[in-house]
Amino acid sequence: MIDCFERLGLPRRFSLDLTALETAFLDRSRAVHPDFHHSGSQGEQAAAEALTAAVNEAYTTLKDPFRRAEHLLTLLGGPSAAEVKEIPPAFLMEMMDLREEIERADAAGKLKYEKAARQRLDVLFNGLVPLFDRGDLIGIRKELNAAKYLRGILRDLRDA
Amino acid sequence: MTTPTVVGIDLGTTNSLAAFVLNGVPEVVRDASGNALVPSCLSFHPDGTVLVGRAARERALADPTHTIFSVKRLMGRTLADLQPDLPHIPHQLVERDAEAGRKVLRVTIDGREFTPEELSAMILKEVRKRAGNPTKAVITVPAYFDDAQRQATRDAGRIAGLDVLRIINEPTAAALAYGLHTKGTGVVAVYDLGGGTFDCSILQLTDSVFKVLSTNGDTHLGGDDFDRAIMSMAAKEMGIDLTTTKDAWLLQHLRDAAEKTKIALSSSETAEFAIPDFRRTFTRAELDSLLAPFIDRSLEKCRKALRDAELTPADVNEVVLVGGSTRIPFVRRRVAEFFGRTPHTDLNPDEVVALGAAVQADILSSGRRDRLLLDVIPLSLGVETLGGAMDRIIERNTTVPCTGTTRYSTHKDNQTAILVNIYQGEREVVAANKLLGQFKLSGIPPMPAGFPVVLITFRVDANGMLRVSAKEERSGVEAAVEVKAAHGLSQSEVERLVLESVEHAHEDFAARRVIEFRRKGESALDHMTKALAAHGDKLTHEQRSAIDVASAELRVAMSAGDLPTLEQANAAFEKVILPLAELQMNVVTSALLRGKTEGEVLADGV
Numbered sequence: 008m009i010d011c012f013e014r015l016g017l018p019r020r021f022s023l024d025l026t027a028l029e030t031a032f033l034d035r036s037r038a039v040h041p042d043f044h045h046s047g048s049q050g051e052q053a054a055a056e057a058l059t060a061a062v063n064e065a066y067t068t069l070k071d072p073f074r075r076a077e078h079l080l081t082l083l084g085g086p087s088a089a090e091v092k093e094i095p096p097a098f099l100m101e102m103m104d105l106r107e108e109i110e111r112a113d114a115a116g117k118l119k120y121e122k123a124a125r126q127r128l129d130v131l132f133n134g135l136v137p138l139f140d141r142g143d144l145i146g147i148r149k150e151l152n153a154a155k156y157l158r159g160i161l162r163d164l165r166d167a
Numbered sequence: 168m169t170t171p172t173v174v175g176i177d178l179g180t181t182n183s184l185a186a187f188v189l190n191g192v193p194e195v196v197r198d199a200s201g202n203a204l205v206p207s208c209l210s211f212h213p214d215g216t217v218l219v220g221r222a223a224r225e226r227a228l229a230d231p232t233h234t235i236f237s238v239k240r241l242m243g244r245t246l247a248d249l250q251p252d253l254p255h256i257p258h259q260l261v262e263r264d265a266e267a268g269r270k271v272l273r274v275t276i277d278g279r280e281f282t283p284e285e286l287s288a289m290i291l292k293e294v295r296k297r298a299g300n301p302t303k304a305v306i307t308v309p310a311y312f313d314d315a316q317r318q319a320t321r322d323a324g325r326i327a328g329l330d331v332l333r334i335i336n337e338p339t340a341a342a343l344a345y346g347l348h349t350k351g352t353g354v355v356a357v358y359d360l361g362g363g364t365f366d367c368s369i370l371q372l373t374d375s376v377f378k379v380l381s382t383n384g385d386t387h388l389g390g391d392d393f394d395r396a397i398m399s400m401a402a403k404e405m406g407i408d409l410t411t412t413k414d415a416w417l418l419q420h421l422r423d424a425a426e427k428t429k430i431a432l433s434s435s436e437t438a439e440f441a442i443p444d445f446r447r448t449f450t451r452a453e454l455d456s457l458l459a460p461f462i463d464r465s466l467e468k469c470r471k472a473l474r475d476a477e478l479t480p481a482d483v484n485e486v487v488l489v490g491g492s493t494r495i496p497f498v499r500r501r502v503a504e505f506f507g508r509t510p511h512t513d514l515n516p517d518e519v520v521a522l523g524a525a526v527q528a529d530i531l532s533s534g535r536r537d538r539l540l541l542d543v544i545p546l547s548l549g550v551e552t553l554g555g556a557m558d559r560i561i562e563r564n565t566t567v568p569c570t571g572t573t574r575y576s577t578h579k580d581n582q583t584a585i586l587v588n589i590y591q592g593e594r595e596v597v598a599a600n601k602l603l604g605q606f607k608l609s610g611i612p613p614m615p616a617g618f619p620v621v622l623i624t625f626r627v628d629a630n631g632m633l634r635v636s637a638k639e640e641r642s643g644v645e646a647a648v649e650v651k652a653a654h655g656l657s658q659s660e661v662e663r664l665v666l667e668s669v670e671h672a673h674e675d676f677a678a679r680r681v682i683e684f685r686r687k688g689e690s691a692l693d694h695m696t697k698a699l700a701a702h703g704d705k706l707t708h709e710q711r712s713a714i715d716v717a718s719a720e721l722r723v724a725m726s727a728g729d730l731p732t733l734e735q736a737n738a739a740f741e742k743v744i745l746p747l748a749e750l751q752m753n754v755v756t757s758a759l760l761r762g763k764t765e766g767e768v769l770a771d772g773v
Binding site for chain 1: 332333373376474527530531532534536539540541565566567568569570626628629690691694741742744745746747748749751752753
């Protein structure tokens, strides 16, 4: 599988300097984007399109903390969601309460919960930093299972 | 006037126009009396002549049954898509069957049938003629156009004799035009309300990079709808049912009066709606209340675009208004209220899209790299899975070009072929999305059901257009998949129309093409010499001698100047040069992966 960190020339770690990510993405886009190889040969155009698509994918993956963590965990040889399905029990309780509260909320209330859920997600991602530092791959997977659950709630809130 | 070879064309619902870059500055093409806009209107005469633009528009009242407006609304659409519009279209639409279940929409005018692509091509030809017959163009489309609508637009360009360098999104083009005037960084919202379509795009500007974060829209919302609302109100007062009347003369007069009333109300508080047997005064307040539901709909799309970008109206630094309908004071007020800031209106909303397209055309043809445009795909792409569910392979608002893959398998034992339907849209059930086409992967070796692993790859290019490939992984069968479009013209039909159009063109098309091929050939040979010097040693003996033969043939063809031979020699050369080009790009990339900048890579003599 491709290493998105390597593709963008960034250090392989979860805490990412977002400015460096942006710079790396734009530098590479400027070099390989099809717009700048339009008058080139067919081979050059095809290569430009494929390379840009790969750069875009790497950028999208690394920009989103959830996908970045998933990608890094896979690169590190960590367990997949099918192998470790657990969610921290306290988190599950918290989410069940949250779901109930959301169901009772009106539109303004839902907006408030959406904001709260986002903040909760940020807290969860911050919590991944020490886990990655320690190399606790199973711990990371559990937290990502929790994050996936929370993202589901957020998506429901947004689509409502 | 200087004659441009490359132009940007805004092919609009109501008006179309071209622009080009001269000495780094984009300019619109104007006629002798200073008009830039060509009304997107056609008038057909029994003797076979076709009027395009202003002349056609002027005939509309006298000859409504032979005059056609708003062709853009028909582009890339099926008869079923158009059901809600049929009462408003004064011409008969038919759907003809082509091979393999493909359907082609045609408009009947005076017993003759035309595809929307051909009709749009007539408008494009007029625009092209005015610009001095350039051969290459960037053509704009609403950001929310799906694959079929983009394809139809590109085909129209080809039929008009244009090499379509790129299809770009109208709001993005507008931002590009504005970016020339406003410096700096920030979030820009483009509110683009034209004659027939609405788009809202959210962009992030960072030193000359235009990155689209999200887009949303409605390809059936625009000034035409406002005219219809005014028409309907007047007709109701006259006791006429618009959905049943077939009186073309009356409909055309109502439409004309409605448009005039709408335009007059942008500059005065009241306006007279007048047709031969009816007259009434409309106030601006009346118009505002007729428009309110449409504007609400457009702002809902803005909200969705912001959501997808994970932003709120307060995060937007600049608002840009595009499209003739944004001249309406009520529209400006509502947009200003929504975003909490006064929108930019310094560029002409009718011209800004063409100006931006010209800038993009210049980037593509000149090789300048001072501006980078990163656009997105507006609607998700996927395939149908068991039970009619949509398996999304590429999500909406993904930066293009992009790729996505999914796995498929067989349902029955020893099944040797699979048929896959491709859809575009946001709904979970494919039936609610747009069917783009289908493909068949055959030659799968007999295996138990569910055992074959068919990897389907979607590739979206910088035009936002899709290509599909598929491969059975266990056997390695990479059957060629040709996606059969569900709708629209086939490649061979387009080619035939291109040829017809060339035959009828009263211009020296061949001579122009020869000049182009010579220029192209010179630069290709030049590139080759440099690339061979750097990487020639990495080619196999066969590759090297193939290049030598093809380049010698190309040189001969270039000096002889015979178009078919040149075309052939050029195609042959392109083919044999492929391994060298790939080698070269790979070196650039691997250098990049080592963290070098492009400048350093070039300095290394790649």
